[in-house]
Every structure is written in C-alpha cells, then in structure tokens.
Amino acid sequence: MQVLHIENVEFIIDLQKFLTFLERRVIWPKHIFCFKEDTIRRLVLKNVSYIFDYRESDTLNSSYVRFILNEVIPKAIYDINKLELRCNYQKLREIDLSISSTRSSGYMFMLTGFHIYPELQTLNLSYSGIKQIPLKNFHQWRFYFQNLSFLDLSYNNIEEIDYLLLDHDWNVKEERTLYVNISHNNITQIRAEIVEKLVNFPHLFLNFSYNPINCSCTEVMETLLRLVNNKAKWSQTKYRPYLFLLDMECEYPKHFKGRHLKELSSENLHCQFDRIDILILEPVIFLSVFVLILIMAIIFLTKYKEEVEILFIRFNVFPSCVGLTRAEEKVYDAFVAYSSKDTDWVRSVFERTNSNVLQQFNFCMHHNDFVPGRTIHQNIINSIQLSRHTIIILSNHFLQSAYCMYEFQEAYKQSLEESTCLLILVLMEEIPKGSLTRELKTCLRTLNYIKKTDSRFYSKLQSALASNLQ
Missing domain, CATH: 3.40.50.10140 (Toll/interleukin-1 receptor homology (TIR) domain)
Structure with missing residues (x-):
C-alpha cells in the first residue's frame, strides 16, 4: 500500500472499553502498530475527529472523563513510548492531518515519539486548533523530519513566533529550505528583531501574513514601524521575501483597523488615543488593586493575627x-x-x-x-x-x-x-x-x-x- 486516504470521518470510541484496553497494557506487534511503514508514500487523515462515547455514571462523570483525557491517556502514551517501539517510514513523503477539532495537545509527541520520517517533505496541520507551534526546539524537527520542506500551520490559534528561532542555527548549511506557513493565526505583534533574524536565515522562510496585528502605541510597534519605513533595508535582496510585512493590516485599535503597516510611522501612531484610554483605566486599575490588597491584608491578619501582633510588638x-x-x-x-x-x-x-x-x-x-x-x-x-x-x-x-x-x-x-x-x-x-x-x-x-x-x-x-x- 502506497496511499492511505481517510477524509470526513468521525471515529466514535467507547471510553470504557478503551480504558480496559489501556489497563491490559497490550503490546502491539510492530507490523500492526506501524502499519505499512516500508511502502506507504502518502498519508491523509483530513477532517478526522475522535469522539469518546460514555454514559455518565458514578464511575464515569464529566470531571473524571476530563481527568482521563488530560492525565491517564497521555501517561499511557508515555508508557508505550518507553517500550522503544519505533516506526521508520522510509518512503512517506506527505502527511495531511488538516481540519481537526479534536487534536490532542500531546499529538505531536505521538507523531514524533513513535516514528521517524527520513523522506517526509510535506506536513499539513492547518485548521487543527493548534495554540502553539509544536516542538519548540527546532532541533527536533530536523531529527524527525530530516527532509521536511513545507510545514503548514495556517488557520490555527498560534499567538507567538519568537521561540521558533532560539534553539536552532539556521545559518548552518541545510540540504533543503523549510517553508513554514503560519498565516491566518492569532499573532498580534511582530517583533522587529525577529524579522531581522529571519532575513538572515537562508534555509528558513516563515510566512506570518494575514494575522491580526495590534497597532496600538507600544515600544514593540514603534520599533517595527521604524523597520517597515526603512526603505534602504527593503531594497536589499535578503529582505524581499518578507515584503508582505509592509502590506499587513492592523486589526486593533479600531481607528487603525484596515490600515497597512507601510501607511503608518512611529510619529503618527496617535499615541494620545491610547493614552486617553490609559488615563481612564488608571483609576480603575488602582482602585481594583487597592481593594485586592485590602482583602488580602484582612485575610492575612485574620489568619496570622498572633504572628502580626508579636511582630508589631x-x-x-x-x-x-x-x-x-x-x-x-x-x-x-x-x-x-x-x-x-x-x-x-x-x-x-x-x-x-x-x-x-x-x-x-x-x-x-x-x-x-x-x-x-x-x-x-x-x-x-x-x-x-x-x-x-x-x-x-x-x-x-x-x-x-x-x-x-x-x-x-x-x-x-x-x-x-x-x-x-x-x-x-x-x-x-x-x-x-x-x-x-x-x-x-x-x-x-x-x-x-x-x-x-x-x-x-x-x-x-x-x-x-x-x-x-x-
């Protein structure tokens, strides 16, 4: 078998039977666990969801089910991983796992913890509700996905990109350039220093376009706009792949909504609008903090009355x-x-x-x-x-x-x-x-x-x- 394509399918799993299966600690033979590891070239599990079916009872109530999903199952996955059962997909070139509303937070651990993909070139995880870029340490990507050239993380809920660049030297010569698509996520700020790093990484391209940029008056925004308006830099060849940054639109605040970054400058950010908001919020924040401190002080003095009295003395x-x-x-x-x-x-x-x-x-x-x-x-x-x-x-x-x-x-x-x-x-x-x-x-x-x-x-x-x- 060279292609496995499953699309628009909803798997219903009997939770009680599944727990019984985990308790038995059944060890699958490798040919079942790894399926067709020596022949499969394309794997598509698109719009596939997994639903645990259970009837609420004394032993299976909603809080217990959450405990099972968040604690028991990840622990079971870890235990399986200790068996050192590895699948080596020598010919697999494409994995499409897009469109999923039930993607587990430990899914990337399952994907990389049990398998190696020496020839994988395309990995699609778009529309999966992912909140952070999986595998923060990019050394792991190069270990498990040695020939990966396209990683699609678009249409998720990723909020930041900074840590992408901390643990990998992208100036080291790589055989392939990795294209990472994180457009249409929830990234609200782009740091100028991150862009400066990206343009100097010839073997990594990060597409972060179509994200809801917050153009409020902040130091991060002012620094970014100084970079955006530096025409000398954008005329350089290494900056050109990231010219889309200039056309990115502001989503916040309302008076900048729809404006392109290239239309703004650090001088015309109209910080007074934000400062008016700050002036309004300051008394509210101060009063809230004062009330919170007062409540905490009352609780503290009530609980430690004797200790406080002795300290005063x-x-x-x-x-x-x-x-x-x-x-x-x-x-x-x-x-x-x-x-x-x-x-x-x-x-x-x-x-x-x-x-x-x-x-x-x-x-x-x-x-x-x-x-x-x-x-x-x-x-x-x-x-x-x-x-x-x-x-x-x-x-x-x-x-x-x-x-x-x-x-x-x-x-x-x-x-x-x-x-x-x-x-x-x-x-x-x-x-x-x-x-x-x-x-x-x-x-x-x-x-x-x-x-x-x-x-x-x-x-x-x-x-x-x-x-x-x-």
Whole structure:
C-alpha cells in the first residue's frame, strides 16, 4: 500500500472499553502498530475527529472523563513510548492531518515519539486548533523530519513566533529550505528583531501574513514601524521575501483597523488615543488593586493575627502603647524560666557571682526569688509581672515540664496584653518541630532567638535585655 486516504470521518470510541484496553497494557506487534511503514508514500487523515462515547455514571462523570483525557491517556502514551517501539517510514513523503477539532495537545509527541520520517517533505496541520507551534526546539524537527520542506500551520490559534528561532542555527548549511506557513493565526505583534533574524536565515522562510496585528502605541510597534519605513533595508535582496510585512493590516485599535503597516510611522501612531484610554483605566486599575490588597491584608491578619501582633510588638510599631514601660516600674530585668535539669548552665550564665558580663542586670530565678508560702503558680505570675523580660531557656527538658510550659504561657499572654517585647528565647539544642506547641512555633517564626552555641551569645543577650529601656 502506497496511499492511505481517510477524509470526513468521525471515529466514535467507547471510553470504557478503551480504558480496559489501556489497563491490559497490550503490546502491539510492530507490523500492526506501524502499519505499512516500508511502502506507504502518502498519508491523509483530513477532517478526522475522535469522539469518546460514555454514559455518565458514578464511575464515569464529566470531571473524571476530563481527568482521563488530560492525565491517564497521555501517561499511557508515555508508557508505550518507553517500550522503544519505533516506526521508520522510509518512503512517506506527505502527511495531511488538516481540519481537526479534536487534536490532542500531546499529538505531536505521538507523531514524533513513535516514528521517524527520513523522506517526509510535506506536513499539513492547518485548521487543527493548534495554540502553539509544536516542538519548540527546532532541533527536533530536523531529527524527525530530516527532509521536511513545507510545514503548514495556517488557520490555527498560534499567538507567538519568537521561540521558533532560539534553539536552532539556521545559518548552518541545510540540504533543503523549510517553508513554514503560519498565516491566518492569532499573532498580534511582530517583533522587529525577529524579522531581522529571519532575513538572515537562508534555509528558513516563515510566512506570518494575514494575522491580526495590534497597532496600538507600544515600544514593540514603534520599533517595527521604524523597520517597515526603512526603505534602504527593503531594497536589499535578503529582505524581499518578507515584503508582505509592509502590506499587513492592523486589526486593533479600531481607528487603525484596515490600515497597512507601510501607511503608518512611529510619529503618527496617535499615541494620545491610547493614552486617553490609559488615563481612564488608571483609576480603575488602582482602585481594583487597592481593594485586592485590602482583602488580602484582612485575610492575612485574620489568619496570622498572633504572628502580626508579636511582630508589631517586636519592632515597636505602636510606640505609644502602655507596653513600653519604664525600667523603674519593674523590679527585675528578666525572669529566667528554665527546667531544673538545666540549672547548672543557667546558674553559670545568670548568677552574678559566676558572670561578669551580665552583672549590670538583675535576674529573677525561682531557686532564689520565689516567695515561700505562695503557690508555684502565684510565684510565676508575680515574677513575670515584676520583670521587664522573660527569658525562656528552651530545651527538651523545658518542654517536658508542666511548670516550665506554664511559665511560657503566662509570659506569652503578658506579652500580648501589655504589647511589650517581653519574650527572649534561648535555644539550648535542636528541638523537633513536632514537640513544639502552636504558640512556641509562632514565637520561633516571629522572634529572633539566641542559640546557646552562638559565638556572640552574650552580646546578643545584652542587646535583647537593653530593649524597652527609657
């Protein structure tokens, strides 16, 4: 067989049976999968559509069908591709796949992923609803279509052409010139630098005529019009294949609709029309952005109320708050909350007899300053209220102590009530996040903490203790 011609046909596929077929992972023999690869010369599948037939049920509803079409089938295609089954169409010269409303986004992958076409000269994909030029890297075209001379992508929905030229050196000598037809698409702007590249590619011709050009006042348009009006360039031989650019018509804005590009110049773009539109739109855009930011801020503040409040306290956003207490109103510079199992280290750092660095500060520690006769809870509350800061010696032992956690909760509560930067966290060791309470996680996210092993431990602690002094 040399010619296979199928036209104006609608294939109806039972989706349930098709899924069953995919699940079985049937491996087709090559002579079935590749058909007549050694003899076929012309393949026409024109105006051919594929419709999946299914009855909506609990297992096949519309959302599930979309999932099948967008996820399951492409994955199945990929799995087939891993079988490394390749068809080598040695004599195939023409493929016509035009006029299709059901062309899959993965169709080009199927076309090139399974087959090689060493003699293919014409590939027609017009009227297929294609939204972007398939195979962005043109090296792939030269690998799969080594002798391709005509690629028809006209009457599709392609919107840009820039990336066509990024990955292939068209100055390299090619055996054939590739003619690519992307006319009658949805390309609204042509960049001058792209045209300048195209005229220097002797083995590539790109026909982008009959596209709806937007002639609004933009830098891209002004640059293009300077090129269009450069008569010296258009008299050169290499520019002549692209003379159609001069006769391309504006589609937008309305006051330029139907005007040829050669009739315009960067000076008479009448940018004031566009600027009037901008002046009208600016307040609307500003108001919309303001409302959007306001809504996002409300959502953020609602969700992260405590974190924001602690940050405000930390950076003294509200300096007039009652929380900025004077030193003389407090008895201690800091109440030190720690586990009894960390006592040796705490005493070595905070007791005046052991530390010369912190001698100017007065610390409240439960083994020295708790008042006999009062309950532990009363002593904790009283100590926190009489101190400008509460230093949390955070360790795994601390987390395991109910009294330590009560000390933290009271200090955390007072920070919020007094709007003061009350808490100072000293991290004794690495602690798994799962061991931390929600409040502790909030503090570690929003407050600077000091690691026990920090080489600048004392200077950072002194700086933290000196805050809120007046």
